[in-house]
Amino acid sequence: MSDLVSWWDACKSTWVEAAMLKLHGYFRSSAAFRVRIALNYKQLAYESIPVHLLRDGGEQHGASFRQRNPARQVPVLEDGTLTLTQSLAIIEYLEETHPTPALLPRDAPGRARVRALALSIACDIHPLNNLRVMRYLKSPLEIDEPRRGEWSRHWIALGFAALEATLAQWDTTGDYCYGDAPTVADCCLVPQVFNAQRINCPLDPYPIIGRIYEHCMRQEVFAHAAPAAQSDAE
Amino acid sequence: MSDLVSWWDACKSTWVEAAMLKLHGYFRSSAAFRVRIALNYKQLAYESIPVHLLRDGGEQHGASFRQRNPARQVPVLEDGTLTLTQSLAIIEYLEETHPTPALLPRDAPGRARVRALALSIACDIHPLNNLRVMRYLKSPLEIDEPRRGEWSRHWIALGFAALEATLAQWDTTGDYCYGDAPTVADCCLVPQVFNAQRINCPLDPYPIIGRIYEHCMRQEVFAHAAPAAQSDAE
Numbered sequence: 001m002s003d004l005v006s007w008w009d010a011c012k013s014t015w016v017e018a019a020m021l022k023l024h025g026y027f028r029s030s031a032a033f034r035v036r037i038a039l040n041y042k043q044l045a046y047e048s049i050p051v052h053l054l055r056d057g058g059e060q061h062g063a064s065f066r067q068r069n070p071a072r073q074v075p076v077l078e079d080g081t082l083t084l085t086q087s088l089a090i091i092e093y094l095e096e097t098h099p100t101p102a103l104l105p106r107d108a109p110g111r112a113r114v115r116a117l118a119l120s121i122a123c124d125i126h127p128l129n130n131l132r133v134m135r136y137l138k139s140p141l142e143i144d145e146p147r148r149g150e151w152s153r154h155w156i157a158l159g160f161a162a163l164e165a166t167l168a169q170w171d172t173t174g175d176y177c178y179g180d181a182p183t184v185a186d187c188c189l190v191p192q193v194f195n196a197q198r199i200n201c202p203l204d205p206y207p208i209i210g211r212i213y214e215h216c217m218r219q220e221v222f223a224h225a226a227p228a229a230q231s232d233a234e
Numbered sequence: 235m236s237d238l239v240s241w242w243d244a245c246k247s248t249w250v251e252a253a254m255l256k257l258h259g260y261f262r263s264s265a266a267f268r269v270r271i272a273l274n275y276k277q278l279a280y281e282s283i284p285v286h287l288l289r290d291g292g293e294q295h296g297a298s299f300r301q302r303n304p305a306r307q308v309p310v311l312e313d314g315t316l317t318l319t320q321s322l323a324i325i326e327y328l329e330e331t332h333p334t335p336a337l338l339p340r341d342a343p344g345r346a347r348v349r350a351l352a353l354s355i356a357c358d359i360h361p362l363n364n365l366r367v368m369r370y371l372k373s374p375l376e377i378d379e380p381r382r383g384e385w386s387r388h389w390i391a392l393g394f395a396a397l398e399a400t401l402a403q404w405d406t407t408g409d410y411c412y413g414d415a416p417t418v419a420d421c422c423l424v425p426q427v428f429n430a431q432r433i434n435c436p437l438d439p440y441p442i443i444g445r446i447y448e449h450c451m452r453q454e455v456f457a458h459a460a461p462a463a464q465s466d467a468e
Contacts, residue, residue, distance in 0.1 A: 070399035071354060082343050086357070089349035096342040108330040109316050115323035119356075120305060123320070127361040136388065143375060154370065165304035 021046035022078040024068065026053045027230035030126055030191035031087040032075040036225035037187045038091045042098045046077075050232035053131060088122055091184050103184045113170065114178045117163065117185035121192045125159035128152075129195065153201045160196070163189075164206040173208065175215050182221065190216045194227070255280035256312040258302065260287045261464035264360055265321040266309040267425035268418075270459035272325045275416055276332045280311075284466035287365060322356055325418050337418045347404065348412045351397065351419035355426045359393035362386075363429065387435045394430070397423075398440040407442065409449050416455065424450050428461065 023039065023046045025032030039046050051074050052059045059065060060072040069076045069085045077084040079097075084090045095103050104111045127133070129152045137143040137151060167173045177185035193213040196203060203210050216222040227233055257273065257280045259266030273280050285308050286293045293299060294306040303310045303319045311318045313331075318324045329337050338345045361367070363386045371377040371385060401407045411419035427447040430437060437444050450456040461467055 070403070071358065071393075071396035073358075082346075084346050084350065086350040086353040088357075089346050089353055092349055093342055093346040096345065108327055111330065112316075112318050112323050112327040115326055116318065116320040119320040119323055122353075123322075123357050123361050124305065124307075127357050128367065132392075133362065136385070141375070141377060141381065141385075147375065151370070151375075158366075159305075162303075162305035169304070 022049055023047070024049045024051050024065070024076040024078070025074045025230075026051055027227040027233045029053065029074050030130075030195050031073070031122075033191035033194070033225055033227065034087045034184075034187040035075045035077060035090050036230075037182070037190065037222055038094050038103055038184070040221040040225050041101060041103065041182055041187075042094055044094070044098060048231060050230075052232070088118060088184070088188075091187060095184075101181070103182065103187065105178060105183070110172065110178065113172060114183045114185045117166070117177050118183075118188045120159060120163055120166075121185075121188040124162075125155055125192055126188075126195075128155040129199075149199060152199050156192070156196045156199075156201045157205075159192075160201075160203075160206045160209055164209055167208045167212075175212070177212055182216070182219075186212065186216055186222075189213065190222055256283055257281070258283045258285050258299070258310040258312075259308045259464075260285055261461040261467040263287065263308050264364075264425035264429050265307070265356075267428070267459055267461065268321045268421040269309045269311060269324050270464075271416070271421045271424065271456055272328050272337055272418070274455040274459050275335060275337065275421075276328055278328070278332060282465060284464075286466070322352060322418070322422075325421060329418075335415070337416065337421065339412060339417070344406065344412065347406060348417045348419045351400070351411050352417075352422045354393060354397055354400075355419075355422040358396075359389055359426055360422075360429075362389040363433075383433060386433050387430075390426070390430045390433075390435045391439075393426075394435075394437075394440045394443055398442055401442045401446075409446070411446055416450070416453075420446065420450055420456075423447065424456055424459075 021039070021044060023032070023035060025036070025048065027050070051065060053074070060074065066072055068083055071085065073085070075087055075090065077090045084093055091103060104114055134148055134152070137148050143151070167177065172178050174180040176182050177189055189209065190213060193203065193209065217226075223229065255273070255278060257266070257269060259270070259282065261284070285299060287308070294308060300306055302317055305319065307319070309321055309324065311324045318327055325337060338348055368382055368386070371382050377385070401411065406412050408414040410416050411423055423443065424447060427437070427443065451460075457463065
């Protein structure tokens with residue numbers, strides 16, 4: 001482990017530090033995890049500012065955070081005087097302002113495929129399983145814990161089945177979702193698999209997703225973005 | 235109305251017809267509505283292929299449609315041999331392949347703002363209120379109709395409150411969500427307001443959203459993309 005840490009520190013010391021980025025996030029947030037992967041891949045140094053989503057009723061509901069993001073959600077990325085919200089909009093911004101290494105292919109059809117994979121997670125799976133939705137199911141809807149777990153696993157299973165079929169169909173699938181380098185699709189896939197494992201969603205039916213996830217997690221860029229590697233991890 | 239129709243026909247006759255686009259959609263689908271607005275704004279002729287989401291258990295579940303999109307969702311856009319899914323990925327593709335007139339600002343901060351607005355609808359509101367989620371609430375969760383209505387209005391109210399606060403905060407808000415020309419944010423906003431009206435979600439608390447919506451709907455580009463204007467409208 002110490003070898004990895006020194007390798008990582010050596011990498012970080014070479015990063016562009018000119019304009020310090022500030023990432024408001026939470027170690028367990030899938031959406032913040034996506035942005036951490038993108039920042040790591042692009043070797044952009046950033047200051048991590050934890051926003052505890054559970055403590056004191058949720059720091060995201062406090063006046064100072066709401067001023068930054070009225071949607072009361074992490075991540076928020078500050079780049080100088082700019083305040084950016086929505087993980088995929090943030091990653092597209094990083095791609096436009098720091099294009100190398102790229103997180104999107106260069107050709108329009110390839111970019112469309114990668115964005116479709118990313119959105120199939122960001123729109124079709126993740127929004128149904130986040131904190132505020134699980135809370136609403138509990139109250140006022142009075143859905144008990146076993147049925148809330150079923151709910152989460154149902155949407156992940158539906159989404160992963162479609163994603164697996166798509167990855168099996170496309171000849172662009174490689175070590176990663178698209179070819180042999182990370183894209184924004186992998187930035188979304190890895191946090192979603194993390195989340196699926198946490199709620200005991202079986203992953204055996206999705207061998208391609210599983211293989212890509214394992215490959216990603218062997219890379220420092222992904223491993224160092226994981227929840228347990230964050231300063232606010234519990 | 236006949237004047238409008240003839241104006242519209244005159245416009246369409248000048249459109250680029252070189253590569254006929256095919257849009258698989260459903261008149262009432264918000265996501266298909268977004269793509270129709272983008273196609274209209276860019277004056278791209280397309281063949282509309284209705285996929286009835288309710289008839290015979292849903293045509294999106296049929297083998298031929300699933301081959302096209304394993305996620306069993308509309309819209310799907312065919313551009314020659316390319317098959318594109320996910321409304322926002324489709325619109326980004328159209329933006330890259332037919333950049334004028336633009337649906338995104340030219341500067342990275344502006345693009346990030348517009349994408350954040352679009353994603354705040356596409357990720358935070360729409361996924362919670364679509365057909366398959368409303369069905370799961372009914373069965374197996376046995377949530378009755380009044381509480382399903384409350385569910386829908388709850389997520390729209392939360393999302394619109396955040397969007398209204400953001401639009402009020404930003405000096406880039408104009409006749410449209412960003413400045414005085416349509417962007418991908420308006421492509422998402424208008425179908426979501428349509429949906430909100432359909433389920434009797436009060437819109438009085440969101441005067442900026444209401445003003446932008448009314449302005450959009452006075453434009454042919456939006457009006458002709460609306461559900462009632464589609465060939466499969468019931």
